[in-house]
Amino acid sequence: MSNELFEQLEQRVNSAVDTIEMQRMELEELRQENERLKNERQQWESRLGGLLERFRELDANTAPETTATSETPATSPSW
Numbered sequence: 001m002s003n004e005l006f007e008q009l010e011q012r013v014n015s016a017v018d019t020i021e022m023q024r025m026e027l028e029e030l031r032q033e034n035e036r037l038k039n040e041r042q043q044w045e046s047r048l049g050g051l052l053e054r055f056r057e058l059d060a061n062t063a064p065e066t067t068a069t070s071e072t073p074a075t076s077p078s079w
Helices: 003-071
Strands: none
């Protein structure tokens, strides 16, 4: 093989190594971003769960009042 072919091969190998290294760096960035998004989602789910629980408590506290008022006779509005 000629020296020129070895130089071409060396350039291609160097290019492949550079590409692999860039992809590794990008993969690490994506993993970090994925972890950040997972944490953010977990926080949102926790907050949402808290809100839902508050709604349930509110609903449980107002349910007996609703049934008590529904038993009284309804009056028509006086306009």
